[in-house]
Amino acid sequence: MALAVGMRVLTRSLLRPWVRGPGATPGRTGPVAGGGDCVRCFGSPRVLVEPDPAAGFAVMKMRNPPVNSLSLEFLTEMLISLEKLESDKAFHAIIITSDCPGIFSAGLDLKEMCGRDPTHYAEYWKAVQELWLRFYLSHLVVISAINGVSPAGGCLLALSSDYRVLADNPKYAIGLNETLLGIVAPFWFKDTLVNTVGHRVAERALQLGLLFPPAEALRVGMVDQVVPEDQVQSAARSVLAQWLAIPGHARQLTKTLMRKPTADRLLKERDADIQNFVRFISRDAIQKALRTYLEKLKQKKS
């Protein structure tokens, strides 16, 4: 409920023509990454959408610096942008990528799960569920152009796409590393991984909290393609052509056929999953583990 209200308010206030660059004003043209001008860009503070309606797709750039952690506001803005693209018949596909150098997404925002009250945890988890359901079941072709590291929730986002292109940089590890934080990936994270890499690889990866560097990620099927870093966007665009050449209704129905049973598991027990999350995350031992992990991240710097 709170999410629905929040989304309505944000839709009105944030989805405006978006123009990049200092001093830019809505409605004017601004420069876009990779050169050229972006006349039709729109979005919100944390999500830049570069549409190419003639080609039938848009690029959704995550820019929640420093690490694209999936805060409540950021999740909400992503959902709104996705909804806008899904409701426009000009778009058949999106490419998700990052505007934060070296980071695709650091996953769920640990600050949303630490030191807050149960009402907040419930609202946050509902938004996380919603993001996964919307991306996983989107009728659009969703391609991830993974141009940075993507642990845990960042990996889940990539796994929810139809196709993953990863930049070949040994630092750009991908995986569900929850156990390293002392937490447990919920069943729908696990199911999404199993559907991608199979049961055995998922079982080992989940228990050990493995983060796979590009060559390994390709070998186990976590990603579909590894390309030189400067080619990740162009490779994503090239592969899109193959997906868009398939009759849309047939591809969409097939996607639903493949994914709906997995999504239905969560849909059937959504409230119970929220209660479970709130109970789990509120435990003193879990709060302590998360605080320690955040502290370690800080200490790494000094």
Ligand SMILES: CCCCCCC/C=C/C(=O)SCCNC(=O)CCNC(=O)[C@H](O)C(C)(C)COP(=O)(O)OP(=O)(O)OC[C@H]1O[C@@H](n2cnc3c(N)ncnc32)[C@H](O)[C@@H]1OP(=O)(O)O
């Ligand atoms: C029954 C239910 C069970 C619960 C299930 C919960 C499922 C959870 C899923 C998740 O996604 S949990 C999050 C997992 N993410 C990680 O483990 C990544 C942690 N971050 C990193 O490893 C690194 O930050 C990085 C992404 C590799 C980037 O490294 P870099 O050296 O470039 O930056 P840092 O100096 O480490 O970080 C900058 C800044 O950002 C803060 N930060 C990093 N990650 C997060 C995060 N996930 N949430 C919130 N904040 C994050 C970090 O603390 C730094 O902050 P400051 O020190 O500058 O204040």
